[in-house]
Amino acid sequence: MRLTTKGRFAVTAMLDLAMHGGKGPVTLAGISQRQSISLSYLEQLFGKLRRHTLVDSVRGPGGGYTLARSLERVSVADIITAVDEPLDATQCGGKENCHDEQRCMTHDLWAKLNDKMYEYLDSVKLSDLVAQQATRKNAVSVLQDKRGKEAAVSA
């Protein structure tokens, strides 16, 4: 799990798609104008999103992209992992070329931290983000409630 601007752009674009996708396909040109992300970069990102079956594409005039699943079934973690690809994270990932003395010291560490990151980002769905955008005033409450829910489950 890696957090970069690439993943952020992807989530922003998907949120825009979710908010404007009520009336047929949404063009990347529209997302580009609204979110000020270059069209070429959007094409690259949506290519990966499509291959990971997060969106469907419709070619030709009047075409564009649509969400492949319902809002509740797409999490932030899904989007980020789709565009950011692997990242071994532990530097010895599958290679097992760790040192003798304290082999894989960082392995357990990052594995656990990654799990925590993923767990949280996976608990936030596109539907949550849309709801958060709908009511701009108390946008905080949504995620706060989300945390409370997660905490209750883990307890």
Next chain:
Amino acid sequence: MRLTTKGRFAVTAMLDLAMHGGKGPVTLAGISQRQSISLSYLEQLFGKLRRHTLVDSVRGPGGGYTLARSLERVSVADIITAVDEPLDATQCGGKENCHDEQRCMTHDLWAKLNDKMYEYLDSVKLSDLVAQQATRKNAVSVLQDKRGKEAAVSA
């Protein structure tokens, strides 16, 4: 808050420093050998860590680096923010050049996600990581307990 290999290297190095720092300063050459991180890169990282008052440097023979605070007062978030520097994250950060229609749509979103990331990473201290390394067998339990504690607080 950005998660890259840079921050991971820094945390790994700080953990090594914490585990070997009982008997005076620790040399970067030692950390480099143990963790297989290039000495040059470590020098760059520890320059930032020193400027953020996370470590103290001792020059001359027998010199090296020591922790500037106690183990409980250094969190993973401290380390990552020290080496990763700014990152506006919201693309309109302080510039306020957002678009008219949905200005700063991503602002609230990433601000909240960042807060959550930071909150968790700040709850994990170096002392926790050292304890986790001490008992390799059930290393999972440490962070699991940590989560339970955090959940109890937030409830």
Next chain:
DNA sequence: ATATACTTGACGGAATTTATCGGGTATTCG
């Protein structure tokens, strides 16, 4: 007191990632 061994600190280049530009292909409407 001075030379020396050992350290941190700063500058510059290779490799990876991020972001962009161009041509190409499929689909729909006139």
Next chain:
DNA sequence: CGAATACCCGATAAATTCCGTCAAGTATAT
């Protein structure tokens, strides 16, 4: 049928990350 629209996919440019090299500083031993 043909032309416009919009997705698709290669290669290219910019930025960041990562690492090697050199200069500056300090304590110890002579």
